Amino acid sequence: MLTQSELRDLAELLYPDTTETPADLEAKYPPRDLPESAIVTRFAPSPTGYVHIGGIYASLISKLLAEQSDGVFFLRIEDTDQARKVAGGTEAIIAALQNFQVAPTEGFVSAEKQQGDYGPYLQSERIKIYAVFAKWMVAHGLAYPCFCSREELEQNVQEQEAAGLLKKGYYGKWAKHRDLSLDEIKQQLAQGNEFVLRIRAPQESRKIRIKDLVRGKLEFENNVFDMVLIKSNGLPTYHFAHVIDDHLMRTTHISRGEEWLSSLPLHLQLFEMLEIPQPTYMHFSHIGKKEGDSVRKLSKRQDPEATVGSYVEQGYYPVAVLEYLLNLANSNFSDWRRNNPDKPYTEFLFDPRKIGKTIALFDLKKLEHISRDVVSKLKAEDVYQAVLAWARQFSPAFATYLETYPEYSVGIFNIERNQPQPRKDIVTWSDVPELFGYFYDELFAKSDGTAAYEKLIVSPEDAIVALRKSIDTYDPADSQEAWFEKHQLVAEQLGYARDLKSFKAEPDSFKGHIGHVMAAFRVALTHQLNTPDLHQLMQVMGRERVVERLWGAIGYFEAKAE
RNA sequence: GGCCCCAUCGUCCAGAGGCCUAGGACGCCAGGUUCUCAUCCUGGUAACUCCGGUUCGAAUCCGGAUGGGGUCACCA
Numbered sequence: 359m360l361t362q363s364e365l366r367d368l369a370e371l372l373y374p375d376t377t378e379t380p381a382d383l384e385a386k387y388p389p390r391d392l393p394e395s396a397i398v399t400r401f402a403p404s405p406t407g408y409v410h411i412g413g414i415y416a417s418l419i420s421k422l423l424a425e426q427s428d429g430v431f432f433l434r435i436e437d438t439d440q441a442r443k444v445a446g447g448t449e450a451i452i453a454a455l456q457n458f459q460v461a462p463t464e465g466f467v468s469a470e471k472q473q474g475d476y477g478p479y480l481q482s483e484r485i486k487i488y489a490v491f492a493k494w495m496v497a498h499g500l501a502y503p504c505f506c507s508r509e510e511l512e513q514n515v516q517e518q519e520a521a522g523l524l525k526k527g528y529y530g531k532w533a534k535h536r537d538l539s540l541d542e543i544k545q546q547l548a549q550g551n552e553f554v555l556r557i558r559a560p561q562e563s564r565k566i567r568i569k570d571l572v573r574g575k576l577e578f579e580n581n582v583f584d585m586v587l588i589k590s591n592g593l594p595t596y597h598f599a600h601v602i603d604d605h606l607m608r609t610t611h612i613s614r615g616e617e618w619l620s621s622l623p624l625h626l627q628l629f630e631m632l633e634i635p636q637p638t639y640m641h642f643s644h645i646g647k648k649e650g651d652s653v654r655k656l657s658k659r660q661d662p663e664a665t666v667g668s669y670v671e672q673g674y675y676p677v678a679v680l681e682y683l684l685n686l687a688n689s690n691f692s693d694w695r696r697n698n699p700d701k702p703y704t705e706f707l708f709d710p711r712k713i714g715k716t717i718a719l720f721d722l723k724k725l726e727h728i729s730r731d732v733v734s735k736l737k738a739e740d741v742y743q744a745v746l747a748w749a750r751q752f753s754p755a756f757a758t759y760l761e762t763y764p765e766y767s768v769g770i771f772n773i774e775r776n777q778p779q780p781r782k783d784i785v786t787w788s789d790v791p792e793l794f795g796y797f798y799d800e801l802f803a804k805s806d807g808t809a810a811y812e813k814l815i816v817s818p819e820d821a822i823v824a825l826r827k828s829i830d831t832y833d834p835a836d837s838q839e840a841w842f843e844k845h846q847l848v849a850e851q852l853g854y855a856r857d858l859k860s861f862k863a864e865p866d867s868f869k870g871h872i873g874h875v876m877a878a879f880r881v882a883l884t885h886q887l888n889t890p891d892l893h894q895l896m897q898v899m900g901r902e903r904v905v906e907r908l909w910g911a912i913g914y915f916e917a918k919a920e
Numbered sequence: 921g922g923c924c925c926c927a928u929c930g931u932c933c934a935g936a937g938g939c940c941u942a943g944g945a946c947g948c949c950a951g952g953u954u955c956u957c958a959u960c961c962u963g964g965u966a967a968c969u970c971c972g973g974u975u976c977g978a979a980u981c982c983g984g985a986u987g988g989g990g991u992c993a994c995c996a
Contacts (some may be wrong), residue, residue, distance in 0.1 A: 402996090436996065439995050439996060441995080448926070469971065511993090574944095576925080577924090578922090578924065586993080586994050588994085589994040591994080593994090595994070595996085599996095600996095615990090615995090616924095617992080620924055620926060620983080620991040620992070620996090643925085644990085648930095649932090652988070652989090653989070683947085685946095686934085688932070692933075692946095693933095696945085712933095715926060716926060716927070717989060719931060719932075720931095726946095727945090727946060733946070734958095781958065782960095783959080793958095835951060846923055856952090858955080861979065867992080872955055873955045873956065877955075886956090886957090887956065888958080889957070890956095890957080891954095891955090891956095
């Protein structure tokens with residue numbers, strides 16, 4: 359064991375350029391001026407080029423918690439792994455957060471701009487800060503340099519394996535450089551050997567307890583491994599950076615995935631050694647997917663629903679995904695939503711203690727259900743803008759129609775929308791071209807209605823009469839009832855039941871029923887068997903277009919009748 | 921394998937010892953409303969992993985087993 363003065367020399371030797379002390383940094387990054395109950399949270403991803411839906415989930419909860427307590431939600435980029443770093447990674451993260459409306463107000467607010475008094479918010483720019491604490495730990499005998507090569511480490515593991523050891527890692531007699539003398543260290547340095555800085559973990563094992571906000575009471579064995587704090591390239595490991603950054607940035611609540619549970623003892627140990635207060639932790643369970651009999655974490659390789667990009671591509675309305683996520687975390691969200699159908703989700707009072715501890719399986723059907731509902735409540739104008747934004751990126755041809763006929767398009771999206779039970783046919787924006795393409799004359803002209811025409815029950819002769827009569831009596835001022843009444847009359851005259859009930863009562867006394875006749879109109883106008891309300895649809899299409907399409911259909915029926 | 925987390929309908933959650941012959945939502949099935957469809961309405965389907973213990977009483981507390989997940993890196 360080195361003496362106190364040797365430790366001081368060693369610290370100086372290792373970090374000659376570091377002059378600041380932890381106390382200096384403490385003063386530089388004082389506690390935030392926030393109400394007592396304010397919650398400060400963060401999202402701290404690595405710029406690996408894609409964002410997992412779990413990241414949106416964590417950000418959503420973190421942001422909600424912060425905003426509902428008048429706290430702060432910030433974004434820190436953890437770029438300490440040079441190997442996994444990807445160009446444009448930070449941009450992708452910020453774009454994803456903005457897209458899903460969970461963008462931070464501090465830290466990286468855009469790819470170029472860092473905002474806030476607790477930066478830098480990029481870990482590679484904080485090397486000097488980590489060095490301050492590293493030096494302090496060395497000087498206090500809490501950390502030491504380790505010159506072991508990868509090969510030596512590998513050999514360690516193999517020997518431990520051969521010995522059938524239960525506890526494998528760098529500790530005890532396996533921690534070969536734990537007790538190097540100052541001279542030995544100097545010699546290693548003189549040879550230009552690289553080193554990592556390791557924590558000098560207490561060797562006696564004991565139980566530690568901690569309360570996690572989502573998991574409740576937790577019990578672990580304390581950490582006894584001399585884990586790496588600073589890598590040989592001078593960058594910190596996650597563990598060291600987490601403890602220092604979140605303290606200096608004055609994060610009050612650490613929200614992260616449950617994969618961190620097992621390194622929690624190390625983090626707690628660091629807080630204790632550095633004599634800084636520990637934050638509140640909340641470890642979320644993963645979002646999973648069933649595969650055969652087992653369950654696995656949603657993975658970007660195998661599951662499109664894992665990456666935010668796929669939601670954007672399909673054109674999910676972000677709030678729909680958010681509400682689905684809230685529903686997964688539950689905390690009574692679905693009950694609240696039912697009781698408050700018109701409030702924005704942000705008003706839902708989120709209780710972190712109610713977050714589920716079990717792996718939630720992703721349920722596409724439920725997402726779709728929620729999405730239909732959320733989209734149905736949107737204004738037509740908003741739907742138009744969202745579909746347009748989606749189409750510009752993923753369906754340029756369709757975007758052209760939206761841009762060429764903006765008012766007409768809004769009219770289309772307005773069909774059966776402003777009513778007590780709005781239409782719920784749109785799940786994603788990518789549904790729209792197929793659902794409503796026929797409204798645009800260019801697309802209608804290109805479409806083939808034959809398949810639909812073939813399925814009609816009504817005879818071509820009767821269809822011709824009904825369609826002609828409809829054109830003759832066309833009055834744009836007609837109410838839905840008046841309009842429909844006219845058609846019922848014609849149908850009756852042709853020998854079709856005016857409603858389904860009377861048809862069902864005596865099916866043999868009719869050629870068919872009103873639905874069979876109206877189907878001819880539907881196909882004539884849209885080439886489809888299923889569409890929104892015909893009367894509203896005609897109102898939007900306008901007299902000219904309607905008449906033109908009806909005549910087109912009459913032509914078809916005439917050819918057919920011959 | 922060691923350590924850790926978790927365990928209620930197919931899925932997501934309610935349930936913090938008697939209110940539970942276990943409730944809601946999604947799904948699924950049946951019926952109904954509507955000119956079609958998407959809806960909407962009504963009904964139905966279906967679960968406390970197992971074994972011990974504590975207790976007058978357990979889905980709820982304790983122990984064990986089983987199962988699922990995580991983690992054992994100079995990745996986060």
